[in-house]
Amino acid sequence: MTRLVVSELAKHFGGNRVLDRVSFSMRHGSLALVGPNGAGKTTLLNALAGVVRPSAGRIEFDDLDIAGLSTWKIARLGIVKTNQVVRPLHSLTVDEHLRVFTRGNDPVRRARALRATNLEEFREQTADQLPFGALKRLELAEAIVTGARLLLLDEPIGGLSRLEAEGIVETLRTLRAQGQAMIIVEHRLREILPFVDDVVALDRGRIIYDGPPSGFYADAAVRDAYIGRTDAGG
Ligand SMILES: Nc1ncnc2c1ncn2[C@@H]1O[C@H](COP(=O)(O)OP(=O)(O)OP(=O)(O)O)[C@@H](O)[C@H]1O
Numbered sequence: 001m002t003r004l005v006v007s008e009l010a011k012h013f014g015g016n017r018v019l020d021r022v023s024f025s026m027r028h029g030s031l032a033l034v035g036p037n038g039a040g041k042t043t044l045l046n047a048l049a050g051v052v053r054p055s056a057g058r059i060e061f062d063d064l065d066i067a068g069l070s071t072w073k074i075a076r077l078g079i080v081k082t083n084q085v086v087r088p089l090h091s092l093t094v095d096e097h098l099r100v101f102t103r104g105n106d107p108v109r110r111a112r113a114l115r116a117t118n119l120e121e122f123r124e125q126t127a128d129q130l131p132f133g134a135l136k137r138l139e140l141a142e143a144i145v146t147g148a149r150l151l152l153l154d155e156p157i158g159g160l161s162r163l164e165a166e167g168i169v170e171t172l173r174t175l176r177a178q179g180q181a182m183i184i185v186e187h188r189l190r191e192i193l194p195f196v197d198d199v200v201a202l203d204r205g206r207i208i209y210d211g212p213p214s215g216f217y218a219d220a221a222v223r224d225a226y227i228g229r230t231d232a233g234g
């Protein structure tokens with residue numbers, strides 16, 4: 001079991017306070033990180049992954065404070081993030097993409113990532129030939145193939161049809177059952193909340209909810225943050 005404890009994490013961009021003393025911990029293997037547009041979700045994932053440098057605070061992963069370490073160091077410690085906007089390398093095939101993300105040549109691990117994301121049929125196709133749904137699955141496969149202990153997934157089903165989203169949710173459910181730890185940022189709550197252990201909601205850089213999915217919709221602060229601002233129903 002991985003240990004992640006975030007304490008008093010802050011991030012300012014100039015005078016803009018995007019993360020404001022954020023504290024939470026992963027109690028179980030899967031956590032949904034939700035909140036209205038601009039709440040700071042991607043910034044929080046970026047801070048955990050070393051993509052942005054926190055202004056203050058601690059991020060304890062196992063027994064190490066990883067706040068401010070580089071993406072490379074953090075990836076080597078076992079935390080890898082997917083991107084909200086997919087940016088594939090168009091002339092590379094699916095298999096070549098996965099080679100980029102595995103150290104050395106590990107065909108077994110690549111095959112497993114392809115199978116987990118239903119990408120086997122696209123293996124030899126270049127990214128510019130892939131439908132959007134397959135590109136989203138490739139983004140996930142690139143994270144899986146690293147063998148990371150903690151996956152940070154930024155809107156893994158964003159922009160997908162209901163059917164395509166179901167496929168990815170099934171993949172996530174299977175990974176979860178295999179013990180894969182993950183933090184999932186999503187707006188499509190109806191599809192994600194049913195299978196996560198915990199929910200953390202951000203609004204304007206602050207945590208307004210931290211608890212089980214069962215208590216989420218009834219929470220007064222959650223209702224207040226969502227009403228009229230985004231589609232909380234997915
Ligand atoms: N590199 C940056 N420089 C300046 N401001 C930034 C930067 N990155 C994010 N922000 C600001 O931080 C705030 C939070 O952005 P963030 O992308 O973390 O929100 P989000 O919760 O992921 O939103 P969404 O649901 O729309 O993806 C926004 O006001 C955004 O404009």
Ligand SMILES: [Mg+2]
Nearest residue numbers: 041042043084
């Ligand atoms: Mg975002």
